[in-house]
Amino acid sequence: YQKSRKLPPGPIAFPLIGNIPQLVYQAWRNKGIVPAFEHFRKTYGNVFTIWMGPFPHISIADYETNHEVFVKNGNRYKQRFLAPIFEECNEGHGLVFANGEIWAEMRRFTMLTFRNMGVGRDIMQERVLEEIDARCDELDATAVNGQTVIQHSEFFELMVGSMINSLLVGKRFEAHNQPEFFHIRHLLDKLNEFFTIFDMIVPVWFLKKFFPKRYEATRDGMNAIADYVGKVAEQRVKDVKSGKYILDEENPKDFVDAFLIKMEQENKNGGHPAYTMKSLKFVLSDLWSAGHDTTATTLTSGFNQLVNHPEVVRKIRNELMRITDNGSRRLTLQDRTETHYLNATIAEIQRHASILNVNFWKVSDSPTTINGYQLDSGEILTAQVSAIHVNEDIFKDAGKFDPERFIENEKLIHQIIPFGIGKRSCVGENIARTNLYLMLGNLLLRYDIQPHEKLPSTADQLPFSSAKIPDKSAKIQFIKL
Numbered sequence: 001y002q003k004s005r006k007l008p009p010g011p012i013a014f015p016l017i018g019n020i021p022q023l024v025y026q027a028w029r030n031k032g033i034v035p036a037f038e039h040f041r042k043t044y045g046n047v048f049t050i051w052m053g054p055f056p057h058i059s060i061a062d063y064e065t066n067h068e069v070f071v072k073n074g075n076r077y078k079q080r081f082l083a084p085i086f087e088e089c090n091e092g093h094g095l096v097f098a099n100g101e102i103w104a105e106m107r108r109f110t111m112l113t114f115r116n117m118g119v120g121r122d123i124m125q126e127r128v129l130e131e132i133d134a135r136c137d138e139l140d141a142t143a144v145n146g147q148t149v150i151q152h153s154e155f156f157e158l159m160v161g162s163m164i165n166s167l168l169v170g171k172r173f174e175a176h177n178q179p180e181f182f183h184i185r186h187l188l189d190k191l192n193e194f195f196t197i198f199d200m201i202v203p204v205w206f207l208k209k210f211f212p213k214r215y216e217a218t219r220d221g222m223n224a225i226a227d228y229v230g231k232v233a234e235q236r237v238k239d240v241k242s243g244k245y246i247l248d249e250e251n252p253k254d255f256v257d258a259f260l261i262k263m264e265q266e267n268k269n270g271g272h273p274a275y276t277m278k279s280l281k282f283v284l285s286d287l288w289s290a291g292h293d294t295t296a297t298t299l300t301s302g303f304n305q306l307v308n309h310p311e312v313v314r315k316i317r318n319e320l321m322r323i324t325d326n327g328s329r330r331l332t333l334q335d336r337t338e339t340h341y342l343n344a345t346i347a348e349i350q351r352h353a354s355i356l357n358v359n360f361w362k363v364s365d366s367p368t369t370i371n372g373y374q375l376d377s378g379e380i381l382t383a384q385v386s387a388i389h390v391n392e393d394i395f396k397d398a399g400k401f402d403p404e405r406f407i408e409n410e411k412l413i414h415q416i417i418p419f420g421i422g423k424r425s426c427v428g429e430n431i432a433r434t435n436l437y438l439m440l441g442n443l444l445l446r447y448d449i450q451p452h453e454k455l456p457s458t459a460d461q462l463p464f465s466s467a468k469i470p471d472k473s474a475k476i477q478f479i480k481l
């Protein structure tokens with residue numbers, strides 16, 4: 001209780017179980033975890049404390065305070081709160097479940113590599129456009145009278161997976177190697193299937209002693225993904241050694257090339273210890289899993305909204321036709337400054353899709369003051385992204401899908417932070433924005449879309465879980481223009 005008094009306001013916490021009863025009650029009453037956060041925000045303000053059992057957890061639900069904390073004072077919040085089992089399984093490697101010097105170096109390297117792929121040589125745009133063309137050819141090949149009905153969630157999963165794979169290891173998923181895609185998806189699904197919040201919070205010794213099967217399943221699942229996506233990298237090392245593959249320092253073709261070139265340079269000079277094959281495998285695995293579901297989910301959620309709002313599709317198409325001379329060319333990133341309505345729609349899609357109901361937690365590494373509250377080192381905080389996106393003080397009628405809000409008030413676009421904020425924000429933001437813009441824009445330029453048999457729901461299918469899941473059961477009819 002003494003500690004509570006020093007923290008930002010929140011519901012009164014019970015010993016040991018903290019605010020879990022209130023959280024469960026408000027989630028039940030408001031029909032989801034995100035509306036429960038909005039309830040706490042309205043009651044206690046934009047910065048509020050929820051005790052998850054014996055741990056206080058501070059949520060920040062407005063842009064200004066998040067900017068102040070995670071950008072202006074960002075160096076204090078670089079550490080992610082890591083589930084003990086992830087710490088043990090990844091052994092400090094990778095990007096998502098790592099902290100410290102190895103994470104920092106891998107993050108710097110990854111961001112620089114992605115930037116080099118996007119700037120000047122434009123590898124990123126080329127790969128995305130190539131992917132869209134190929135997938136549209138497949139759609140057209142199966143069309144009857146110019147119409148194809150597809151399970152759009154599966155279509156986007158394959159399209160995004162293929163694009164990411166091409167960027168990371170240089171291989172698209174075509175008919176002959178699509179089983180590889182389904183194998184990776186299967187590994188990811190299997191890991192998600194049995195993994196629960198329980199596995200995240202209990203100490204590893206406890207899992208090993210009392211639930212050895214759960215522990216082994218998680219460890220083996222994580223290693224299987226890293227090994228599988230890492231095997232292309234291992235083959236490439238062998239090919240480089242045998243002279244079958246030449247690494248071009250000036251022109252790395254994908255992420256693996258860039259990493260191997262850097263690893264060689266670092267190893268020669270006794271450089272940074274982060275450049276090892278093990279590290280590469282975990283980074284690849286993290287980029288694959290963090291980049292795939294997030295982007296595919298956003299596209300699925302976006303198309304669910306679009307078929308429910310044909311007037312929005314019409315407005316986007318009018319804009320695109322005008323800019324591309326009646327669809328005589330593809331939409332490219334260079335058009336972004338002119339496609340105001342498409343940009344507004346993507347922002348509104350991301351605000352609704354808001355893929356994490358509960359964002360990752362950060363741990364402060366020194367004492368800080370937030371909104372006048374003096375916090376000790378080691379407090380757990382988060383930019384509660386989903387809560388910001390439904391904040392009624394910022395987004396009036398937040399439940400409504402209304403791209404116009406970003407046209408009427410251009411500054412509003414800066415208030416959404418779907419990629420998080422600060423030192424642990426998304427490293428794939430640029431890739432994701434490129435994917436969303438080019439995929440959405442070029443598909444709507446080529447096809448009209450209609451619901452098939454039923455309108456997809458736009459509601460979160462798992463409103464009590466930590467991630468948002470769109471309706472994946474519906475199908476969409478793509479009609480060639």
Ligand code: HEM
Nearest residue numbers: 095096290291294295298360419420424425426427428432
């Ligand atoms: C629409 C698509 C995407 C969304 C909405 C999204 C969102 C996010 C969010 C909210 C975080 C956590 C931020 C935090 O902890 O505060 C994150 C982290 C991350 N994302 Fe993304 N992401 C997307 C696509 C991608 C892509 C395409 C990649 C890579 C290819 C990627 C790689 C990562 C990685 C590696 C992290 C961890 C960064 C770190 O801890 O340093 N994401 N993303």
